[in-house]
Amino acid sequence: MTCDDFRRLISAYRDDEMEADDRRKVIEHMRSCDSCRNFAEEIDGLGDVLRKLPPAPCPPDIEQAVIEKIQAFDQHASEKKSFWNGYYRIPRGVAWAAALALALLIIEVTVNPFEHKGDEQSPSIPSESTPYVQKVVFSEYDVVYSTPVTDMHTNN
């Protein structure tokens, strides 16, 4: 291992994030290498000074802004909820009546069980006195035969 490899390990050694085997190697190397020992002391010193930098506490106006944002979020959420609550305030009897009416309407439109059969156009039965004309049309080129019923009777 080179000194550069050892210095990578020294950084982790300083943070106490190292396997026992590597730790032993680093300690042994630093005993014999002044340059790596100096490096370890330098980063130790820098770490100590870094930790001296005072922490910056969250300013009160930022705290207040967080609280206000949360209140605004809550209010927005409750407004959305109250929109639906408005529908829940309809009297239960009225709601059931409306639901029943809607159900009946759907049934009427789709199934139509109340439809009167007599309204359908059924073939009318000619009476005895009605002159009956038979018409058979196959296509526009076919001959149309039309024979009055009375004539048919007279022919017989």
Place this chain on the structure above:
Amino acid sequence: MTQRRKDGDGCFREVFIRYKDRVYDFALKLTGDTDTAGDVTQEVFLRIYKQLTQGHRIEHPRRWLFISARNLCLNTMRNERHTTTLAEADFAATADGPESPEVMLLRKALHQLDPNDREVLILKEYQGFTYREMAAILECTIPALRSRLYEARKRLRDIYSRLCKRGANYDM
């Protein structure tokens, strides 16, 4: 208010009280800008509030907050081409009183670092995360993180030495 919402609200209060200062401090040290740090803090806590009150379970709230804060900071810096302004960073940090020359120089050195280097140092030195937690926040492996920390420390040491030499030259 439903029970779920009440539980989420209670959870949020605890998280907010415990971590508001640390999230703000992290965002400020990473971006060097008080406005951005404030915006990031607000957004992060609003997001976690929504999550908690909607019944989502957050296993590691501290990690969750720092992942969100870090992503928001990086996005802001990327979108606005944000550059750390030393004056603002210094102002924020010296609000409590004068600093020693070595702390001031180190602050300058820290803000001359690339944000990628700066974030690993902040997470390790200020926030005290373990390598495992940092790897989760930075979305990298532990060996990669070890390497990043080493490189960041080496570059910080180089910049700091350069600033010390320059300072010594000015003193003379």
